[in-house]
Amino acid sequence: MSVLTRHDPSAPRAVRPAPGESAPAGATDTALLERPHEDTARDRPWNVVVWNDPVNLMSYVAYVFRTHFGYSAAKAQRLMLEVHERGRSVVATGTKEKAELHVGAMHGYGLWATLEQAED
Secondary structure (H helix, E strand, C coil), rough: CCCCCCCCCCCCCCCCCCCCCCCCCCCCHHHHCCCCCCCCHHHHCEEEEECCCCCHHHHHHHHHHHHHHCCCCCHHHHHHHHHHHEEEEEEEEEEEEHHHHHHHHHHHHHEEEEECCCCC
């Protein structure tokens, strides 16, 4: 169970010494000691995955890929067949924000789509 507390403005705060001055004895400035942890997982791209469903026609799925992503008829057909035969296909890769927009667009077309972070 966590407890939320309010910041007390009268509570003492750590003060960073001015350039050329030293900190008071026993004081530590955690801002100077800690380095931010770089999360490389955030830098990995995100995949837009379209899943097979029993509702949409294969021709319609290919049409959506051509219309929304601007893919050629051949590429749209290949991705549609992958969805049909393997049950899913990665149809686009990019930033998380763009992937979320594509997933929303696929839902708007009536397709089942999700996003997943790409493998290393």
